[in-house]
Structures are given as C-alpha cells and as structure tokens.
Amino acid sequence: MSTFHAIIPAGGAGTRLWPLSRKARPKFLLDLEGTGRTLIQQTWDRMLPLASPEHVHVVSGAAHAGAIAAQLPELVNLLLEPSPRDSMPAIGLAAAIIERADPDAVVGSFAADHRIPDPDRFADAVREAIAVAEQGYVVTIGIEPTEPSTAFGYIAAGEPLEDFASARAVRTFVEKPDEETARGYLASGDFVWNAGMFVARASVLLDSLARFQPDLAAGLRAIAAAWGSPAFVAELERTWPTLTTIAIDHAVAEPVAAEGGMAVVPATFGWDDLGDFASIAPLGSSPDVLWVDADGVARGQDGVQIAVLGLRNVAVVQTDDAVLVLDLAQSQRVKEIVAQLPGLDRDDLL
C-alpha cells in the first residue's frame, strides 16, 4: 500500500457569503453549521481516518496563516503561497514536495470549505480512489447528482473499471450546464458533479502536468527541490510569480481524461460547496430569530434579536458592522453588493 497524503488548498474569499465571509475571514474559517467546528476543521477531521496528521498539507495565503494555525493546532505542514495562482500551482507545489520524499505516495486534494455530513462514506470513496490511483490513474470523486443543478460542472462517466466496486473511466468533463442540459444529465445516470476532489500518485500527477504544462511542472519541481534548504524562500519568491495561473481541472484533469487516463469514483455521500446563502438555508438559522408569516434563513450575532415579518424565502445576515437582506432566489448576486463597497469607501467591509 502507498502512503496517502491529503492536500487542502484553503483559498477563495467566498464573497457570495458576505458579510459573514470577508477577505480576512474566508468561508473555510467559519462555523456555518454551528457545530463548534469550522469548515477547515471539519475538513481536517475527515482526513484523519485516511492520513496521519503529519501527512496533511494545507496550502493557503500568508494572511490566513495565523487563523489556520490557531484552528488546526495539530497541523505541521502549512505551505504559504506568495500569491493566489489558482488550484494547480497550489496543489502541484504540495504534490511536488511530497513526490521528492516519496514518489510512490498517493496524494488527494480536497477543498477546505465544503460540507460533507457523512465522513465514513467519504472515507470509503477516498479509499477506493486511492486504490484506483495506485493503478496509475488520475482519479476524481464525483457526486451523484440529487437535482439538475446548474451551479456545478459535471463529469461524464464511461465504462466501469475492472476489479473496483464503483470506479468508472471518465469520458469528459463538462462546464456548468443550462437547466435543460442538466435535466438530461440527471436522467442519463452517467453524470456526476465535479466536486474538485482529485487523487493520484504524486509522480503521476506531476508527470501528467509535465506533458501538458511543462514550464509549470518544472517550476513546481524546482521550488520543491529547494524545500527544506536555506534557498527555499528565495526560490519560491523568484519562481512562483512566473507560474501559469490555472485550475487543476484544465491543467490536468481534462487533458488526462482525453487520453483515457482519468477515472471517477461516483459517490453518494451528501456534499455541498456552501457557495451562497441559498445553500446555507438548509443548515438553519441562529437561535434568536422570530418569523411572522415569513421564512428563509437568518444569521446574527449572539443576543441580537432578528425578526422577519411578511417576507418569504429571504436571508437576513447581521454582523457587528453590516446587515444584508436578500431574496434567496437571488443569492448568487451577493457579489454585486461586495463589488460596490469600494465605491462607498467601505473597503473595511471587504
């Protein structure tokens, strides 16, 4: 059995959850479910049955280093990217560092800010993905769709792989569809949601990247070669700004799928990317909320009484410096509010 390393890229402001999420307090640092564990803490918890703590690697920006260290006291591998360059450089750098220590290691990347209420079934899916990855595949874990969502990309699954319980070849990745297309995907039974979970041998991931983005792979391996030496910071700061800004989906998953080298493990565990207030709504409201001929979701500070009268399907969000009220059906537009704050001289609220 190969050693498994978990990579957790912790980035993204989550502007559609403003004013809960801020630049300095991104979504992964929030306890949106009121369980006492933030999203990155829950992500950490999900990894422990699969990887030992010293094999969990968080990649984030320097601005969040303090908060991440405080929330994850057992974390030893915190890699700080000098600037955000999308998911491929972040995941690839961690994978390149792991590759140098153990080329046969299997790495898996999982977002820091998704919700997965059933960690046991998640672990089962990851274990199958690891076994498939040991055969040389790049593996993704796709979520069996429960509705014709237009908010997610889809993965078209092909033939089942021999010797595995549920893994299938990947035919192709498709972007967020329109609703009619999404209905067709759902009806076919051959499409799953792309939840951004990728599992592969570290060497397979980097070698694949080297075929499609050779400069990026070379840059990441050059930085990784300096890891642990006094030259590391200089090498990182010199090379990182030259790396292509690109998502792992485009850099590796799609071209590898076109070659026939991608597999997918379809998974039925509950999953949500908590991308907007509509997706928060099912998690419930703060305790101090009174609805009179009204419904939706309301989140406020302890002790602040929120009352809603005569409005359906609304979100009310109160923080110490802002109040947002919206029609939940228009949740995706919260970023328009955030975009206007600088013009109002309220950069302090970003």
Add this chain to the structure above:
Amino acid sequence: MSTFHAIIPAGGAGTRLWPLSRKARPKFLLDLEGTGRTLIQQTWDRMLPLASPEHVHVVSGAAHAGAIAAQLPELVNLLLEPSPRDSMPAIGLAAAIIERADPDAVVGSFAADHRIPDPDRFADAVREAIAVAEQGYVVTIGIEPTEPSTAFGYIAAGEPLEDFASARAVRTFVEKPDEETARGYLASGDFVWNAGMFVARASVLLDSLARFQPDLAAGLRAIAAAWGSPAFVAELERTWPTLTTIAIDHAVAEPVAAEGGMAVVPATFGWDDLGDFASIAPLGSSPDVLWVDADGVARGQDGVQIAVLGLRNVAVVQTDDAVLVLDLAQSQRVKEIVAQLPGLDRDDLL
C-alpha cells in the same frame, strides 16, 4: 385676547416602530427625520410662536421625566401622571391646573410625536382655533385628507361658522373607516382627519367634562386644587387611580359635537402621525444603505452598512440589539413581533 397654554401629552410606546421605539425610548424621544431635533423637541418648537415657554405643559410618565427634561431644557411645567389613563385624565389635569390660575385661559392639546413640516401654517390654524374657542366652542383642528386613509378617524364638518375664515361646525366624529367609506369621505370634501388636536377655554373643557363624566371632572379639579401645596402628591396618588381611563375624543369631543358645541378648523398643512414604518418611509433611509434591485426604507446605526438585494417595498431596521425586516405593506403588524418578545424571554427588548 385670552392667554394661550399648550398641553403636550407625551405617552404611547409606539410599538409599531420597534425596534427603534422602546418602552424606555418612546417615539416622541426619537429624531426620526435626522434633523437633529426629536419629535417632542419639534413639537416644543411649534408651540413657541403661540405660547410662552412657561405656558407649555408636558404630561408624561415618571419613566420619561429625565429624558424629557434633557431634551427640553426650557420646559418648566412637567406634570407626571402616576399611571397611564389615556388622554382625558392627562390633558384634563393640566387644564384643571391652568383653570385654577386663569379660568379664561385657552388651552390646546397637541401630541408629542406627530410630524408637521410647516410650522407657520400650523400656527395660523391654531390661532383661528383659539379665536373660535374664545366664543365658547370646543375646537378641533382637522387635517384635509390627501388620500382615502383607513388609518385615521374622520370628522364630518357641517356649516361654516360666521366671522371665521375657515372654521365649521362639527357634525360628528367617525371611527377609522373601511376603504370604500374612506373614498366617499374624500370625494365629499366635508371630512377631515382627526389629528387629536383640541383647543378650548380651560373652563369650557372642564365644564363640558363635568356634564358627561362628572366624577372624572371632579377628581381632576380636586387634584388641581392641591397643586402647589404640600398635599399635592398625596392627593394625586389617592385620586389618580380612581379616574376613568378614557380618551378625550370619547369623553368630551363626541358628546359636545352631539350638542352642537364642537367646531373644526380644517387645515391643509402637512401632517403625519408617523404611526408605522410605512409612514417613516417617505422620510428616507440612513446614509449607509445600498439597494440593489430593491427599495423601501432602511434605518441603522452609524457605520453599520445595510445592503438589500432583490426585495421591493421592505423596511430594514437595525439597532445594537435587534434587526427587523418587513414587508412595508404589513407595517401595522409590527406590534405582533413586540407581543412575542416576552415569550422569548426578551423583555429587555421591549
């Protein structure tokens, strides 16, 4: 010319403006227009062209004495009722005290929490009402309706009085009508809104009350007889709880109208009782409000950014301990929210 005394009953929680208004911070103490003057301060300002400061009498509860004294530093006549017994005992006690000093004095009562943007036209109407009152009438100032409102009582005007510019006899007072009836009133041109403004000689007011509510008039005159003596507080505390709780409309205005002794001065100055958030809406929002495909009214603390997305005709009200969001068309129902607070163990928010 008689001496004119202004009586300002300052009571009423204004629960339909919660969470702006509270038991300890009733509507009359609020600066709802953002002018820097609260409603009771503006009421005071409107009286000064008509009555000297020592002839302005505020009647309120002990709980508000400190705030009123702080807001009206020139006020000398602050009468504290031991408990709220509606408007007749409050106005009648002030009138009885004035009557003892000057039976020919004309008194006028005006709510502490109404909005009248044109104080000059208001003063003109009061001056005509004073002149009519000197003839022995009980006079009300009625507001020419601008819409078929169902939120106000109406006054049916009769024949014009000789020798006066606009005063007319009162035929009758009618309660808040349904909308169809209100349309008829508006079309007839003979109906004005009852704004609770009453002007009469002190002796006429008390003598009228003595005919219809003899015990109440006797009780008020007994308390007034002790005014200024060491026995006053004991007399007030003994007699006040025995007084009938009743509005001046029912105790005097309606029965006097039935006798033909009421007159009305129809007035065209702007007037609003600011009774709910729908009536606050035209006054505008706080500065820090962002509307995106949304409109209505929003009030918040300085520095708190309020944002509303995709909702029409809503009110958003933020204070340090509560947030209320409502459909403005249901403004009258805010009292239902307030009624539920004790059951939520939030008496602190009343």
